[in-house]
Amino acid sequence: MEPALVENARAGDRAAFDSLVRSRIDAMYRTSLAVLGDEADAADAVQETFISAWRHCSELRDPDLFDAWLGRINLNACRAQLRHRGRQRVREVRLPDPDDGRETASTDPALDERTAGAGVFDRAFARLSVDDRAVLVLHHLEERPVAEIAKVLGPPEGTIKSRLHRARAALESALAKESR
Amino acid sequence: MNDELVPIDSDLRSQLARRSAGRLPEGLLVDVTYALDAVPVSAAGLPRLRPVWRGPRLAAAGLGAALLAVLVVAIAFPALRGGPAAVPAGYPANRALTASELNSLLAGPPLATNTALVVSATIDIRMDVCPMNRYPTVGVIHGIEPQICVMQGGLPPLLTGTTTTGIFALRYLGARTFGLLGQVTPAPDSRIALGATDDWPLAGQTFLVNGWLGADDLPVSCVSPPAAGDVLSPAGEDCAYDDWLSDAPTAEGIAADHAAYAGSPQTSYDPLSLRGNARHVEAGGMRIIDGLDPHTPVHGVFxxxxxxxACSGALAVDSRGCPAWRVLARLADLSLTAPSAVATLPPGPTSTIEPVTTPAVHAPSPTPLALPTSSDGAAPLGLLGSGNRPLTEGEFASLWAADPAHLSGRIAIVKGPVPTGFECSDVGSVASGSPISAPGCHPLEGQIAPEGYWVVKIGADGKFTIVGELTVPSTGFVFTLDQVNAATTLKRGDLAVVDGWLLEHVPTCDYGPPLPSACGPFSEIASMATDNSPSGIGVQQGAYQQIIGVAGEWTIDGPPVHGLFLVQLTNTTVGTLVVRLEAVTP
Structure with a gap:
């Protein structure tokens, strides 16, 4: 079913590509959000990803690598968003949404502590490169095998393992700086 | 189950899960669908190539483009350049080229592909000329013959009306064809280029900045290198670099933003604002196109x-917008070839040609010669002598005396020794419309090539530029495709005249942006065959389609065309199509 959709999308079948979009947009948005930490940026990255994928779909040689290919496009889109972030004239401010499950400021001391911890983490995470963020998200959040991460990020598996170590060390260092 | 080297960290996982929690934004799926609708159909889902062309196509895309680049470099910087160079005073910071200066420039040594320049001219808005599949036609430069085509890139606004007069930034695509980078909003004083610290025009305007383009490293790295994008609408991102335009080779204000950007929380600032003596700009794509190293600030007019x-994808559906300054090109350092005092004859009517003899230069021919021309009077074809042989000196002298402007910029096949050019001294008789005899035109002293068959380009001043030596078969002058395929002596880079059919094109380079690295700005792959079946030799068209694609002629989407073609070979099955050749007719 999926390979057929990818094949059809490669041949220019827009309905097939739409099906691929629908089945992947949620996961892609969450990955983007974890990497970027900003809903609007994540949404833009998702949109850019699918646009680019549709433009270049016919160049995809192996349908089995569609998800890895899409993941790589998505990370490039995240990288672009990160660069744009420093140039935004107006930053969108996220208002608390009682239904979105996120921590918000409260009078509960325990919750405040957690929120403060989240702030430290987010600031530390923002110090990392997109590649470091991506490898941590793909491994620790999405629990993807190293072989699959390698397909998304490009380098061989051995390099991915060392990148995981390096990214983790960079995060620890950033956390230490943000906690001072 | 994940049994990798680094175990899953539950704390880290919970933090990341928190970051990624929440609902998919309402309307995102609809937005994506809407944005996909806006993607041009031609950019997606292109039909796959017929298998028979795949081999030659891929080889041609890679090697043919490389050859084309080599050819462009070779002929752009020849050892033999015509005439002394003269840089127009004040260009480009204070004034643009005039249309006639542009015409003179094109009559000299060939421009390198993607050369950017600025010209003050009137464009006749016409859609019925200069067919090209990659870019739609804007029109032609008013009052210039042969015509100079202007093509439209993806940058709005489109020019409308019947004529538009102004200052235009253009990129050279090939064969008297330019792509429009934009209509320039000039500086509000005697200059046309602004300084880095001047107020820059907003709202999608195109303008020139005289300053330094530099870049700072960013704390991000690239999985893949940045893409150039379309040459007329280059991609903005430079991935790991933050580009700036400054009035000096340094930009302290940018560096301060950079430091803030790397920290947390991130500092917001107006992305269009002046940051000390510089502004943040996006120059990733043009750096690749213009060959600018991000590690070294470069001065110029940009x-x-x-x-x-819109944001990076230029999507109309992006509601927030992404204001930025996008650098499209660096204007080339140009020099104009000074016109020769003895070879600037005004074009004369063909009917005044005095018969000259061939091959002798100084003796009359029994019959007048006529250039192969298309119905609209353009000069689209390379030249051979009558009877499909090299052009003789006599034929050339006769043609030159009749209509030098019609020869300017053409490629011709000649037999050596090749003189440096021709001059005609009997200006008065041409100007008065009375017959001019061949004795008035004679080869200039000196030779630029010895015995042999040569491919030359004709300058407006009557001087030749050597493109290369022609390789000929053991018997005769023209290769059949079977001879090319079977030849063991042909090698990479050889120029050959090939008799064959040129079949329909395959737009392999219309996938972008970003364009595949093998693609030139409008490269096309065609197939040449011994008949109208798809076999024989794959050829990368390059600028060829511009040369033959004129009104009344075969166009790139037209039927197979039979003829003699000048091909620069990559090997015996792949080559670059330089020009279609036609004989002058007695």
Whole structure:
């Protein structure tokens, strides 16, 4: 079913590509959000990803690598968003949404502590490169095998393992700086 | 189950899960679908190539483009350049080229592909000329013959009306064809280029900035290198670099933003604002196109556009917008070839040609010669002598005396020794419309090539530029395709005249942006065959389609065409199509 959709999308079948979009947009948005930490940026990255994928779909040689290919496009889109972030004239401010499950400021001391911890983490995470963020998200959040991460990020598996170590060390260092 | 080297960290996982929690934004799926609708159909889902062309196509895309680049470099910087160079005073910071200066420039040594320049001219808006599949036609430069085509890139606004007069930033695509980077909003004083610290025009305007383009490293790295994008609408991102335009080789204000950007929380600032003596700009794509190293600030006059309509993908559906300054090109350092005092004859009517003899230069021919021309009077074809042989000196002298402007810029096949050019001294008789005899035109002293068959380009001043030596078969002058395929002596780079059919094109380079690295700005792959079946030799068209694609002629989407073609070979099955050749007719 999926390979057929990818094949059809490669041949220019827009309905097939739409099906691929629908089945992947949620996961892609969450990955983007974890990497970027900003809903609007994540949404833009998702949109850019699918646009680019549709433009270049016919160049995809192996349908089995569609998800890895899409993941790589998505990370490039995240990288672009990160660069744009420093140039935004107006930053969108996220208002608390009682239904979105996120921590918000409260009078509960325990919750405040957690929120403060989240702030430290987010600031530390923002110090990392997109590649470091991506490898941590793909491994620790999405629990993807190293072989699959390698397909998304490009380098061989051995390099991915060392990148995981390096990214983790960079995060620890950033956390230490943000906690001072 | 994940049993990798680094175990899953539950604390880290919970933090990341928190970051990624929440609902998919309402309307995102609809937005994506809407944005996909806006993607041009031609950019997606292109039909796959017929298998028979795949081999030659891929080889041609890679090697043919490389050859084309080599050819462009070779002929752009020849050892033999015609005439002394003269840089127009004040260009480009204070004034643009005039249309006639542009015409003179094109009559000299060939421009390198993607050369950017600025010209003050009137464009006749016409859609019925200069067919090209990659770019739609804007029109032609008013009052210039042979015509100079202007093509439209993806940058709004489109020019409309019947004529538009102004200052235009252009990129050279090939064969008297330019792509429009934009209509320039000049500086509000005697200059046309703004300084880095001047107020820059907003709202999608295109303008020039005289300053330094530099870049700072960013704390991000690239999985893949940045893409150039379309040459007329280059991609903005430079991935790991933050580009700036400054009035000096340094930009302290940018560096301060950079430091803030790397920290947390991130500092917001107006992305269009002046940061000390510089502004943040996006120059990733043009750096690749113009070959600018991000590690070294470079001075020049840059074509800049206020990119206010959308974010990086230029999507109309992006509601927030992503204001930025997008650098489109660096204007080339140009020099104009000074016209020769003895070879600037005004074009004369063909009917005044006095018969000259061939091959002797100084003796009359029994019959007048006529150039192969298309119905609209353009000069689209390379030249052979009558009877499909090299052009003789006598034929050339006769043609030159009749209509030098019609020869300017053409490629011709001649037999050596090749003189440096021709001059005609009997100006008065041409100007008065009375017959001019061949004795008035004679080869200039000196030779630029010895015995042999040569491919030359004809300058407006009557001087030749050597493109290369022609390789000929053991018997005769023209290769059949079977001879090319079977030849063991042909090698990479050889120029050959090939008799064959040129079949329909395959737009392999219309996938972008970004364009595949093998693609030139409008490269096409065609197939040459011994008949109208798809076999024989794959050829990368390059600028060829511009040369033959004129009104009344075969166009790139037309039927197979039979003829003699000048091909620069990559090997015996792949080559670059330089020009279609036609004989002058007695």
């Amino acid at each position: 074509v800049v556009r206020s990119q206010a309509e």
